Amino acid sequence: MSTTTVLTVDDSRAMRDMLRHSLAAAGFRVIQAEDGLHGLEMLAEEMPDVIVTDINMPRMDGFGFIEAVRKDETRKALPVLVLTTEVDVEKKNRARAAGATGWIVKPFDPVKLVDAIRRVSA
Numbered sequence: 782m783s784t785t786t787v788l789t790v791d792d793s794r795a796m797r798d799m800l801r802h803s804l805a806a807a808g809f810r811v812i813q814a815e816d817g818l819h820g821l822e823m824l825a826e827e828m829p830d831v832i833v834t835d836i837n838m839p840r841m842d843g844f845g846f847i848e849a850v851r852k853d854e855t856r857k858a859l860p861v862l863v864l865t866t867e868v869d870v871e872k873k874n875r876a877r878a879a880g881a882t883g884w885i886v887k888p889f890d891p892v893k894l895v896d897a898i899r900r901v902s903a
Contacts, residue, residue, distance in 0.1 A: 786810040788829040790820040792838040803891035817841025836865040851880035860901035
C-alpha cells in the first residue's frame with residue numbers, strides 16, 4: 782500500500798508545523814501551502830489523497846479554495862477536511878455547500894485528525 786499524501790493549507794506557520802509533525806508521525810506524506818492560491822499551485826504539481834484546509838487565509842480563503850478544487854474534474858472526489866477555529870453553523874454549511882467533506886475545529890486532537898484522514902482516504 783502506498784503512503785497517503787496530505788496537502789495542508791493554512792496561513793499559520795505554527796499550525797502548518799503542528800500538522801506536519803502530527804501527520805508525518807502517523808506515516809502520512811505531508812505537502813504544505815500557505816493559502817488557497819498557494820494550495821492551487823501545489824495541486825498543479827501534486828495529487829494528494831486528502832486536503833486539510835483552513836478557512837480564514839489571505840489571498841484566497843478556504844471557501845474559494847474548495848470551490849476551485851471542486852471545479853477541477855480530476856479532483857471532484859478528493860476529500861477536503863476543513864480545519865478551522867470557526868464554529869459558526871452558517872460557515873460550516875457554506876463549506877459543505879462548497880464541497881467540503883468534513884469539519885474539524887482547532888485546536889485539533891492529532892489522533893482524531895489522523896482518524897478522520899484515514900476514514901476519508903480509505
